[in-house]
Amino acid sequence: MGQVTATAEKTVGADAEKVFAALGDYTGTRSKVLTGHFSEYEVREGGQGEGTTVHWKLAATSKRVRDCLVSVTVPGENTLVERDANSSMVTTWTVSPAGAGARVRVETTWNGAGGVGGFFERAFAPRGLQRIYDEQLAKLDAELRA
Numbered sequence: 001m002g003q004v005t006a007t008a009e010k011t012v013g014a015d016a017e018k019v020f021a022a023l024g025d026y027t028g029t030r031s032k033v034l035t036g037h038f039s040e041y042e043v044r045e046g047g048q049g050e051g052t053t054v055h056w057k058l059a060a061t062s063k064r065v066r067d068c069l070v071s072v073t074v075p076g077e078n079t080l081v082e083r084d085a086n087s088s089m090v091t092t093w094t095v096s097p098a099g100a101g102a103r104v105r106v107e108t109t110w111n112g113a114g115g116v117g118g119f120f121e122r123a124f125a126p127r128g129l130q131r132i133y134d135e136q137l138a139k140l141d142a143e144l145r146a
Helices: 017-021 115-145
Strands: 003-012 038-043 053-060 065-076 079-084 088-098 101-111
Touching: 003 115, 017 079, 017 088, 017 101, 101 115
Parallel strands: none
Antiparallel strands: 003 101, 038 053, 053 065, 065 079, 079 088, 088 101
8 A cells, every 4th residue: 555646737827816715715616616526515614715624526437436525724825735534635735826827736645555456546546636637727727717
C-alpha cells in the first residue's frame, strides 16, 4: 500500500483573491463548477471556507464511486484543504497570483490499495482524477470570466 497523488493546474482569468473566494464558496460557485462526476452534492455545515462540511459522491469511473464527507480548513492565506471523513483522501487547493490572473493547483492524495489492484490504482487513478480536475478548473475559469 502506498500513497497515490493526482495533480492538476490551470491559470484562471481572475485575480487570486477572487479565485480563492470562489473556491471557498461551497453554496455558490463550487456547486456550479462541479463536473458530471459529482452527485448528491450537499452543504451540511457552513458553506464559506473554514468550517464547511460538504457531502458528495465522486464517480471516478462507472464502477468506482467514492462517498465523500469533506471538512474544509484554511491553513494558509491562499490554501484550502478538504479532508474526507470516509477515507484517507485529502485535497489541497492552492491559489497564487499569475500575471493578470491566478494559478490554481489542486492536489489529491490518498492511501492506495496493495497488491495488483494497488498497482493499477497507482497507474491509472491519478490520470483519471487529473482529467476531472482539468474539467472542473476550466468550468471555474469560465464562471469567473462570465
